[in-house]
Amino acid sequence: MRVWIFLALMLLASHANAQQSPSGWPVTIVETPDQPSHVAEREKQSDAHDASGLDAQERAANAAERSxxxxxxxxxxxxxxxxxxxxxxxxxxxxxxxxxxxxxxxxxxxxxxxRAYLSAFDFDTVISNQNTPPHIVTKITFKNSGQTPARNVVLNIWWEVGTPPFDEGRHDNAVLKVEGRGSIPAGMPFYGAVRTSPTGPDRIVSQEDIEQIVDGNLSFWIFGVIEYDDVFGRSHRSRFRYVMNVGTDNIATFSPCAAGNDET
CATH class of the missing domain: 1.20.5 (Single alpha-helices involved in coiled-coils or other helix-helix interfaces)
Structure with missing residues (x-):
């Protein structure tokens, strides 16, 4: 009985020793003839991969610099x-x-x-000192020389006998006496006239005055104002002033004065 117990203890002890110090088997690494070439190829591939990565980095850096x-x-x-x-x-x-x-x-x-342009165009004068009270009659032809009608035409004509210079105040007052003439088409003439028949104490022209006018010692002026609107809605005002000249043949003509002829 003691022998069996001894053998059991011996087996347990040997089993414990086996677990504490494992036994190793010898290993021998044996290379095949192709293995060195495969290793070299892997190294080449690794080098090529590294080279391509470096080249890619260089290209990226160059691209960044170019950008x-x-x-x-x-x-x-x-x-x-x-x-x-x-x-x-x-x-x-x-x-x-x-x-x-x-x-x-x-x-x-x-x-x-x-636009319309209204102005004096012609003068026709008759001087009479026989069989009737002496007087001067002048017919003035006006004309619209523009290409469109003149509207709301207002015309005033008056006369003055005296020695130069002309009294500018007389011309300014002329606008107070106006005659409506309506509208004047383009190119159409219209007429006005003055007569020196006595109309008041300051409008008497004697035989002597007429003789002085004919001789050039007195001046006979015709003056006035024309006001009108054009077709574009703008208003215009023209002043005119002419002085009579009697030639040696007793023919009277009119010429514009240096002042008193203006237009707006």
């Missing part, structure tokens, strides 16, 4: 484009303003060319 350089070069064209754009805008605005002024000037020129 930065391009951006720097593009800064000048960008500013140039801004300046050119501003200049183009200014030029366009100036061209628009010039076009507006040109259009306004063209409209004004067209109106000036087409």
């Amino acid at each position: 930065a350089a391009t951006s720097e070069r593009q800064e000048v064209p960008a500013w140039a484009q801004i300046i050119i754009g501003i200049a183009s805008t200014i030029i366009a605005v100036i061209a628009l303003v010039v076009s507006l002024f040109t259009a306004v000037a063209s409209i004004r020129t067209t109106r000036i060319q087409l």
Whole structure:
């Protein structure tokens, strides 16, 4: 019985020793004939991969440098484009303003060319000192020399006998006495007349006055004002003043005075 117990203890002890110090088997690494070439090929592939990665990094760096350089070069064209754009805008605005002024000037020129113009055109005078009270009768032909009608025409004619210079105040007062003539078409003549028949103490023309007028010692003036509107809605006012000249053949003509002829 003791022998069996001893053998059991021996087996347990040997089993414990086996677990505490494991036994190792010898391993021998044996290379095949192709293995060195495969290792070299793997090294080449690794080197090639590393080289391609480095080349990619270099290309990326070069691309970044080129991009930065391009951006720097593009800064000048960008500013140039801004300046050119501003200049183009200014030029366009100036061209628009010039076009507006040109259009306004063209409209004004067209109106000036087409508007009505009323003025004295001809004089027909008769001086009488026989068989009747002495008097002077003058028929004045006016004409619209424009290309459009004159509207709301108002005409005043008066006369004056005296020695020069002409009294400007007489002309200013002439506008107080007006005659309505309506509208005058383009190119149409119309008439007015004056007669020196006595109409008051200051309008008596004697035989002696007529002789002095004929001899050139007194002046006989016809003067007046024409007011009218053109078809464009603008009002105009024309003053006229003419002095009579009697030649050696006793033919009376009229010539415009240096002053008193103006138009607005």
